[in-house]
Amino acid sequence: MERLVVMPDVSRFFKPYVREVEAYNPTGILRVLYKDRSDFARMMGNESPFPPSPKVREAMNVTFPQFGWYPDSSYFELREALSTYTGLPTSNIIVANGSTELIDLISRAFIETGDESILSIPTYTVYRMRLRVAGSNILEIPKLKPDFKYDVNTILRKVSPKAKIIVVTRPDNPIGNVIPEDDLKRILDSGVIVMVDEAYYEFCGQGAAHLIEKYENLICLRTLSKAFSLAGLRIGYALSNIKVIKYLERARPAFTVSLLAEKVAVAAMKDMEYARGNARKIIEGRDYLFKELSKIRGLKPYPSEANFILVKIENSRLPVGKIEMGLMKSGILVRNYTDAKGLQGEYIRITVSTKEDNIRCIKALHELLES
Numbered sequence: 169m170e171r172l173v174v175m176p177d178v179s180r181f182f183k184p185y186v187r188e189v190e191a192y193n194p195t196g197i198l199r200v201l202y203k204d205r206s207d208f209a210r211m212m213g214n215e216s217p218f219p220p221s222p223k224v225r226e227a228m229n230v231t232f233p234q235f236g237w238y239p240d241s242s243y244f245e246l247r248e249a250l251s252t253y254t255g256l257p258t259s260n261i262i263v264a265n266g267s268t269e270l271i272d273l274i275s276r277a278f279i280e281t282g283d284e285s286i287l288s289i290p291t292y293t294v295y296r297m298r299l300r301v302a303g304s305n306i307l308e309i310p311k312l313k314p315d316f317k318y319d320v321n322t323i324l325r326k327v328s329p330k331a332k333i334i335v336v337t338r339p340d341n342p343i344g345n346v347i348p349e350d351d352l353k354r355i356l357d358s359g360v361i362v363m364v365d366e367a368y369y370e371f372c373g374q375g376a377a378h379l380i381e382k383y384e385n386l387i388c389l390r391t392l393s394k395a396f397s398l399a400g401l402r403i404g405y406a407l408s409n410i411k412v413i414k415y416l417e418r419a420r421p422a423f424t425v426s427l428l429a430e431k432v433a434v435a436a437m438k439d440m441e442y443a444r445g446n447a448r449k450i451i452e453g454r455d456y457l458f459k460e461l462s463k464i465r466g467l468k469p470y471p472s473e474a475n476f477i478l479v480k481i482e483n484s485r486l487p488v489g490k491i492e493m494g495l496m497k498s499g500i501l502v503r504n505y506t507d508a509k510g511l512q513g514e515y516i517r518i519t520v521s522t523k524e525d526n527i528r529c530i531k532a533l534h535e536l537l538e539s
């Protein structure tokens with residue numbers, strides 16, 4: 169007779185903090201439902217509405233015969249292209265599979281179980297997940313209302329000998345504002361590792377890479393997902409001093425960026441005119457959206473230096489879910505940020521898109537809220 173074997177529940181083998189976090193897939197359903205709907209305005213995920221540079225397509229074709237090869241795991245060619253772009257030597261640059269991977273890599277490289285990391289909320293949820301999985305306790309400091317500035321005094325008060333990492337997003341996500349450089353320097357003066365996420369750098373132009381020489385504890389994260397229209401290819405990079413980069417290289421998985429992604433990224437970096445032109449269009453679109461959103465009764469947009477605008481729904485007879493659905497019926501997808509950690513109340517975040525999409529979005533909001 170067959171014996172019944174009772175297997176132990178495998179979940180008990182996982183670290184408690186792995187069991188505790190959720191998988192990250194914020195706009196997953198929208199992405200699946202509207203994957204092939206080119207008539208829909210994708211204003212929910214802070215992607216670029218523009219296709220990649222035509223040079224990217226050429227590079228894909230040229231690279232095709234090499235797909236059977238491993239990439240150069242030092243990614244020298246890509247780091248050289250990034251060096252030309254950033255003005256920093258290649259030894260100050262590490263590349264990875266999107267800046268999301270760098271958040272994970274930095275968390276794993278620095279955090280030991282029980283260390284502390286300081287986040288300012290609301291923020292990009294990936295930090296909490298990656299830092300927690302690495303074993304960090306998370307201290308969450310609410311940003312200061314009404315305009316959600318970083319509470320630098322409280323952040324500095326919370327720095328204990330257990331503190332390893334402070335996260336600063338500049339421009340911030342989801343607010344879109346930029347912490348002043350003097351405040352950032354005060355945080356850097358704490359001596360703790362400061363991860364400055366500059367995913368939206370190209371839409372504001374204020375970076376912190378010039379501070380790397382002075383501050384050994386500074387790591388700037390950048391990406392080709394936004395201004396370079398390459399979110400699907402997954403290419404990010406970090407800028408820091410040589411010592412930090414050397415250790416991060418030891419912690420980085422080999423061959424993490426595919427050969428295709430590397431070649432395509434190099435091609436995109438060589439067409440700066442295209443990327444700069446697109447960033448200018450996004451900034452124009454952002455100004456248009458902010459001005460028009462400010463005119464709609466019941467909406468409060470927050471000034472932004474990124475490629476999105478956070479909007480508070482105030483005194484509206486329509487709950488945010490209805491607004492979201494109404495926009496969807498008009499072919500516009502936005503991100504519902506209601507009651508996100510650190511935000512009380514109803515919010516949507518609108519990614520700046522093409523001129524036509526932006527106009528369509530404003531028209532739909534007028535119809536929903538003012539008819």
Ligand SMILES: Cc1ncc(COP(=O)(O)O)c(C=O)c1O
Nearest residue numbers: 266267268292341367391393404
């Ligand atoms: C603040 C911030 N950092 C990083 C990322 C992700 O960048 P990547 O595509 O390079 O992983 C995002 C994406 O929305 C973001 O908002």
